[in-house]
Amino acid sequence: MCLVVFLAVSCRVYKGDNHADSYILEETSENLFAGYVSAPVIFVDWMQDFNGYLFGENGSWNDIAGVNVVQTGEHAYHIDGFGLVDTGGKSLDDPGSVWSITAESYARWTGFSSLQCFGTANDEPLAVTVTCGSENMWELSASSQSGHADLAVTKHDYEIGNGTYEARGDGSFDDGDYSAVFSIGPEGLTIVRDDAGVMYGSFKVEFMSGEQKLDTCVMSFYGNEQSFTTSRD
Amino acid sequence: MKRFLVLCVALVTALAVYCPVSARGREAGNLNDMRYEVRLGWGGYPVADVINFVDRNCGGYFGGRSLSSIYGDYSGPVYMTGVISAEFDFVLRRWFTLSLGIGWNGIRGETHDGVTSSLKSKDSGYVATFLPQARFTYFSREYFKMYSAVGLGLSYGQFRGRAVISPCFHTVPFGIMAGGRVFGFAELALGMLNIGATAGIGVRF
Structure with a gap:
């Protein structure tokens, strides 16, 4: 009887640990998308401006307030608030050129089109190798300590700060006993690089334990809006 | 620890055998002449026990959660009874009381499988505290008192495979007791x- 009374006066001091539910699957998928898909594509967009400064006729880079560029090697540059860029001495638009980009760690990516944007949201440095295959087409290889993605990116209707890109590809993230395998939908992903962040397409994540699939999450983009479908809905 | 206990016993004995002359002349049956109290109380938020025994899963990255923390075994809600205390008090002076108390805080929770959310175990534990306190009464009437207290004791607790022994420094910045031989008390503990x-009841004798 005393035990019953004592248990009856118990109060909750901790609500419990976070664990896999639809919200956490959505949040994790968003972070994978931001880190390994949209960030590398946006880097290509930013590098269009830098490419124009280095190899084009419009040298307006240093007009952007608060951004400082320091040359650190023969073809290497450090861009304040972004990271390191090695151009290999070739224009980004030259077929066969290879640019190596390292986004700085412990920085926040805001998704804005200005060059005051930073690296990855997960505090791991993100290295992106951009290889120009043909005009307006690049192969991207993005990797961090725990994740990797291979993307094919095509540029359409490009204007300064308002490009439209189409991306295809897939990747994975490894966290010891668990991993996530992700891919862009078969229709491809269209990213309009304006302030509204318009996108069309889908992005799927499968959460794995070894060979066992635990959960899935599909992000669908409809212009300014997006929706989620998870296995825990 | 042994020396501390011997010192407490010596202090109690010395104060108990020395009675001011004025106290002997009081009217028999006056509540303030009663030398002992027994109290039973409950309440307060056991913040030290929560810190010692509740591990909060804050994750690692991706906005605060790693895949391992998402799919690993996880803790369900954790409940505590709050400190239930029993005291035996020596009223050595009208302004000074030595309290010897034992507190008990019960803990319970559940552990779930991270993938299936099925129940893996029901967990229970406790924290027991021995707490001597010095209570200073700064306002004293026969049926009402106001006081403050300070104490230093020792706690032992165990929960989910972890055992912790720790000192317990405790204060009561403000307390009141009201009533006759049977009284109620309420305290603000810190x-x-x-x-x-915290609140409770007691008996004077």
């Missing part, structure tokens, strides 16, 4: 035993 309002 210390390692608990924080917040």
Whole structure:
């Protein structure tokens, strides 16, 4: 009887640990998308401006307030608030050129089109190798300590700060006993690089334990809006 | 620890055998002449126990969660009874009381499988505290008193495979007791035993 009374006066001091539910699957998928898909594509967009400064006729880079560029090697540059860029001495638009980009760690990516944007949201440095295959087409290889993605990116209707890109590809993230395998939908992903962040397409994540699939999450983009479908809905 | 206990016993004995002349002349049956109290109380938030025994899963990255923390075994809600205390008090002076108390805080929770959310185990534990306190009464009437207290004791607790022994420094910045031979008390506690309002009943004899 005393035990019953004592248990009856118990109060909750901790609500419990976070664990896999639809919200956490959505949040994790968003972070994978931001880190390994949209960030590398946006880097290509930013590098269009830098490419124009280095190899084009419009040298307006240093007009952007608060951004400082320091040359650190023969073809290497450090861009304040972004990271390191090695151009290999070739224009980004030259077929066969290879640019190596390292986004700085412990920085926040805001998704804005200005060059005051930073690296990855997960505090791991993100290295992106951009290889120009043909005009307006690049192969991207993005990797961090725990994740990797291979993307094919095509540029359409490009204007300064308002490009439209189409991306295809897939990747994975490894966290010891668990991993996530992700891919862009078969229709491809269209990213309009304006302030509204318009996108069309889908992005799927499968959460794995070894060979066992635990959960899935599909992000669908409809212009300014997006929706989620998870296995825990 | 042994020396500390011997010192406490010596202090109690010395104060108990020395009675001011004025106290002997009081009217028989006056409540303030009663030398002993027994109290039973409950309340407060056991903040030290929560810190010692509740591990909060804050994750690692991706906005605060790693895949391992998402799919690993996880803790369901954790409940505590709050500190239930029993005291035996020596009223050595009208302004000074030595309290010897034992507190008990019960803990329970559940552990779930991270993938299936099925129940893996029901967990229970406790924290027991021995707490001597010095209570200073700064306002004293026959049926009402106001006081403050300070104490230093020892706690032992165990929960989910973890055992912790720790000192317990505790204060009561403000307390009141009201009643006759049977009285009620309420305190504002601020210390390692608990924080917040506690209340209970007691008997003087």
